[in-house]
Amino acid sequence: MKRLCILLAASLLPTTLLPAQQPAQPVSPVSAGADNSVPQPPPTLVQQPAVDVTVHAVVDEEPMKGLDRKQRRELREKRFAARIDSLVQSRNYVFYPNSMQQSPDGETQLIYAGFYYFGVFTDHVEVHLPTERGVSQYIEMLNFDSMSLRDYHAARTQWGWNISFGVADGDRNVCVNLLVSTVTGESVLVLMTPNLTMKYVGYLWWQRDDGPKLRRYGYLDR
Structure with a gap:
């Protein structure tokens, strides 16, 4: 399941976040060349521990x-x-989406509502995101909290960060891949469930209820 999640995520990532003529990202499995019949082992990844969010460079x-x-x-x-x-590195951050797209070839839809988010915290994950189903573009919601976070890996790359992990929504497994650019701030989140794959483009913030869109559109609780 983990290797399948990584392969699916890699096929959906935008080329704008990938460095030109660079080898595969650290979280992707190592692929053998066409003339190499010997299977190659996957790279050894070290799980990144959570650190104090107040630490700054x-x-x-x-x-x-x-x-x-x-x-x-x-x-x-x-x-x-x-x-x-x-x-x-704090492992305590929130992703706010600006757009969403059902993969592989759904239409891109902008997201103006500021209350949708995907939150990763030291002991749990919070998900409140719209999803799109089929050619009718029927909108459904992913809305759950989970204490079950598995195989969290955050790899530093030339262009930013490549983060992958799994999370459970009841008896359903959700594969997560998050790319974060330290150059432009663009963040690309790919969520893969057994029957749906969604791609979101947005940005990271450090609080769940204090993002710029929340302030801009007046969604903050008074």
């Missing part, structure tokens, strides 16, 4: 004073990447 403390405009822009890039690194 040293680059975040570098002052802006005395820098020219070019240096300030470069420092902002470093700070942005360091904050995403800290967020992912």
Whole structure:
């Protein structure tokens, strides 16, 4: 099941998040060449432990004073990447979707409602996302909490992070693959259930009830 999840996720990832002419991502199984009949073992992945969300990289403390405009822009890039690194390593973050698409070839739909999210926390997962069924584009909801999180792996890549794990929704297994770019901030979430595969594009935030879209559209509880 785990290898099937990884293979399906890899086939759905956008090329914009993949580095040009780079080898397969660390969480993908190693594929043998066409002329190599000897099966290759999968790479050894180390499960990433949760760390304190308040930990920040040293680059975040570098002052802006005395820098020219070019240096300030470069420092902002470093700070942005360091904050995403800290967020992912905390294993305490929330994904907010801006669009969704039923894979492999469904239509992309924008998501304006700010209350949909996919939350990964140190001891559980929270899911509240719309899904699309068939050519009629019938909308259903994924709405569940789960304390059963399996095989969590977060691999640092050239362009950001590649995260994969499994989660149980009752007796149904859900495979999760999340790509996070430390360059643009784009995050791509792929959820695979036994009868449905959905791709969401959005961004990561550090709180469940305080995202920018929630503030923008007035969804915060008063």
